[in-house]
Amino acid sequence: MSSQGFELPLRLLLAFRVLIDELHAELARQGHPDIRPMHGFVMQAIGPAGTTAVELGRTLGVSKQAAGKTIDTLERIGYVERSIDPHDTRRKIARLTPHGMDALNRSARIFDTLRARWAEELGEERLHALESDLRRMTPDNLWRLDIPGWFGTL
């Protein structure tokens, strides 16, 4: 009895949170104290070419309003800037500022070093197997989960 089944999902969440927490501790040390856990993923989704609220909402699987709000806050704290699309004055393209790109680059590097620590701890083979197993059990598209509000709410 006692259902060890709870163990698996909890460990997955915990592992995620541990990585995210270490990332943000390090990001804070490196000059990005204001950034919030999802901002890195959002900026990753914005990409180098920039995007609009509607597009961002589609790729993240949230409403355009939610995406718009997130862009608002990223703009407010200086990680994103908006400009109107000259070809379609309805559209406002959100692009990463240098500060935003810096955060994204640092996030990537920090994640890489965290992964390296895991590789050290578990061995590269074990870690590789873990990643491959996780890929097997999760959808192809990392972003679009088709679970409403999967971002931000348990």
Add this chain to the structure above:
Amino acid sequence: MSSQGFELPLRLLLAFRVLIDELHAELARQGHPDIRPMHGFVMQAIGPAGTTAVELGRTLGVSKQAAGKTIDTLERIGYVERSIDPHDTRRKIARLTPHGMDALNRSARIFDTLRARWAEELGEERLHALESDLRRMTPDNLWRLDIPGWFGTL
């Protein structure tokens, strides 16, 4: 470049969400459509003996007010009931109702079958290795993470 480092945390989150989503789809089919993703974990934390808001807050690592609110909603939807502690009339002990215990038991069974599906897909050895690796990389205490608000916010 291109930092495969994002892959690991995202896959962990995704895997968690996939399990949670399947759990709640099945729970809804089995007569618990109103339950929310964290409620299962909260009820697990409440335990068979019941608990108070302050205690629950401590074990979950959230404020007593947050714990109290969660108990409020669980009470409203009929999964928990409160009664004053005769030995200390300040305390209100929240206990699972039969409906709540039913949800908890079903959750445990569903998680077990989901885990079994993973074992089928990956092989018991691989899954075991995965669980053991996750344990290696995460804190001992599954509940108390000491990340403020780790529940519910990315």
Add this chain to the structure above:
DNA sequence: ACATGATAGACAACCCGGTTAACTATATAG
């Protein structure tokens, strides 16, 4: 050239799960 329909964005009201601060009521220790 113009009416019509689709699309982008903004705004409001709300939900959920968190936070801190301030308060009441009870218990306990000196």
Add this chain to the structure above:
DNA sequence: CTATATAGTTAACCGGGTTGTCTATCATGT
């Protein structure tokens, strides 16, 4: 008996979501 600690409640707020409604612009067909 007083002082302090504790349990619970309430209120105001935040971050990230939702839906609904509205305006402005674009694109298309007659």
